Each structure stands twice: as C-alpha cells, then as structure tokens.
Amino acid sequence: MPTLKAVLFDLDDTLISWANFLDSWRTHEMRHLGYLYEYVHAQGYPLNVPLEALHEQFSRRVRLAWEQARSTLRAPHFGVIVTETLAHFGLDCSEEPLTMAACIEAYRWGAYDGVTVFPDVPQALETLRQHGVEIGIVTNAYHPAVMRDRELDQLGLLSYFPRSETRITAADVGYLKPHPYIFRHALNVMGAAPDEAVFVGDNLSADIDGARKVGMRAVLRTVHGHSPLQRMIVPDACVNDLDQLLLVLDEWYPDWR
Numbered sequence: 001m002p003t004l005k006a007v008l009f010d011l012d013d014t015l016i017s018w019a020n021f022l023d024s025w026r027t028h029e030m031r032h033l034g035y036l037y038e039y040v041h042a043q044g045y046p047l048n049v050p051l052e053a054l055h056e057q058f059s060r061r062v063r064l065a066w067e068q069a070r071s072t073l074r075a076p077h078f079g080v081i082v083t084e085t086l087a088h089f090g091l092d093c094s095e096e097p098l099t100m101a102a103c104i105e106a107y108r109w110g111a112y113d114g115v116t117v118f119p120d121v122p123q124a125l126e127t128l129r130q131h132g133v134e135i136g137i138v139t140n141a142y143h144p145a146v147m148r149d150r151e152l153d154q155l156g157l158l159s160y161f162p163r164s165e166t167r168i169t170a171a172d173v174g175y176l177k178p179h180p181y182i183f184r185h186a187l188n189v190m191g192a193a194p195d196e197a198v199f200v201g202d203n204l205s206a207d208i209d210g211a212r213k214v215g216m217r218a219v220l221r222t223v224h225g226h227s228p229l230q231r232m233i234v235p236d237a238c239v240n241d242l243d244q245l246l247l248v249l250d251e252w253y254p255d256w257r
Contacts, residue, residue, distance in 0.1 A: 075174055
C-alpha cells in the first residue's frame with residue numbers, strides 16, 4: 001500500500017471563497033489599473049490616454065488570451081498582458097522602472113472584501129502538516145504566484161505553504177489544468193508518485209479529470225452544483241468540507257496519522 005506524501009489543493013472555491021466578493025470585476029480592475037496608471041505617470045512616462053482606454057485595451061487582451069487558452073490549455077500570464085497593454089500605448093517595459101515585476105507590484109493585488117478562507121481549512125491544513133504530509137496549491141490563475149502570495153499572506157494561509165515552489169499557478173508553469181504537465185510538475189516538486197498524492201478541487205473537468213488522468217486520486221469539494229455533462233466525470237470521493245477529507249484519507253492511507 002502506498003504512503004501518503006502530498007495533498008494538493010486548488011485555491012479558489014476550494015481553500016478560499018469568493019461567494020461574498022462585493023465588487024463587480026470591472027470596478028476591481030479599474031481600481032487596480034488606476035494604481036498602475038498613477039505609477040507609470042509618477043515614473044515620468046505619461047500615458048496620453050484616459051484610464052478607461054487603458055482598461056478597454058487590457059480587458060480585450062485578457063479576453064482574447066483566455067479564448068485561446070481554452071482550446072490550447074496554454075496559460076495566459078497577467079504580467080505579459082499588462083506589459084503588452086502598456087507597449088500598445090508606446091511604453092517600453094523592457095527596463096526599469098517599467099519592468100513586468102515593477103508593473104505587477106504597482107497593480108497592488110491582494111485579498112479583497114468578501115473573499116474569505118473557508119472555516120474548515122486552517123485546522124485541516126495544520127493536521128496534514130503535523131503528520132508529515134506536504135501540502136501544495138495548484139491554481140489555474142493567470143496571476144503569477146508572487147501576486148497570489150500576497151493574497152494568501154493577508155488571508156493567513158501563506159505560512160501553511162512555506163516552500164514557494166509548492167505554490168503553483170498556471171501562469172508560472174505555462175499550462176492550465178487539466179493539462180497533464182501542470183500536475184506532473186506539481187508531483188515532481190512534491191517528490192511524490194501519483195499514487196502517493198491526492199488532489200482536492202471544486203472543478204470536475206480541470207481538477208478531478210486532470211488529476212485522475214495522471215494517476216492521482218481526486219477529491220471533489222462540493223461547493224456548488226455541476227452541469228449534467230460534467231457529471232460524466234466521477235471523482236474518487238466527494239466532500240463538503242476538509243474535515244471529511246481527512247476521513248477519506250484515513251480510508252485510503254490508514255497509516256498516514
């Protein structure tokens with residue numbers, strides 16, 4: 001019987017809930033692009049267009065990038081889209097002070113009002129760590145981990161994932177779930193064979209089907225409903241909270257704790 005070495009989690013709607021996020025996404029983007037807009041001007045590179053034009057160009061590029069990604073599973077990258085948007089308006093982002101890293105910092109991503117950690121998460125993560133099980137995050141975010149790390153820190157979750165390489169975003173790896181590459185990359189980072197790791201997520205196609213196709217057991221966190229088509233994908237287990245996950249692990253790996 002294999003040993004349980006690692007549990008990998010999706011992030012959004014698995015560890016954190018956006019159910020009570022109050023802003024419209026447009027309002028959210030405009031606010032943060034406004035921070036970037038102010039930064040660019042402060043560095044002596046005035047954008048001779050209104051903020052609304054910057055947002056329109058950025059949004060168009062995001063939409064096109066995701067349309068392409070859905071067919072190729074090649075992940076978009078927030079930083080690339082931002083710098084390409086600025087380049088569209090004539091700015092050179094190849095050197096300081098307008099590098100990708102500087103622009104990402106200026107955008108000021110973080111935890112937002114209404115986004116919360118599911119109440120069952122901290123104790124479950126602590127239990128896994130106390131029993132020597134390595135835990136990681138694999139998210140389809142087009143934001144690099146440096147952005148999501150700020151959010152995790154503000155939500156009190158960063159300390160549960162002390163190794164930066166175990167906080168994996170599709171943007172950094174280059175592929176979206178369910179592409180096998182991102183799962184294999186995660187297994188390699190964790191030093192675990194597929195039968196020594198379990199994946200937990202809320203999306204049947206991206207999380208469950210993707211993990212199972214590389215040989216991992218996959219647990220569906222049932223946060224919301226799924227379409228009849230998706231029900232063709234059968235998880236190895238379903239849980240309503242992570243307390244139930246620990247009981248599932250007891251069945252699969254009786255000696256893990």
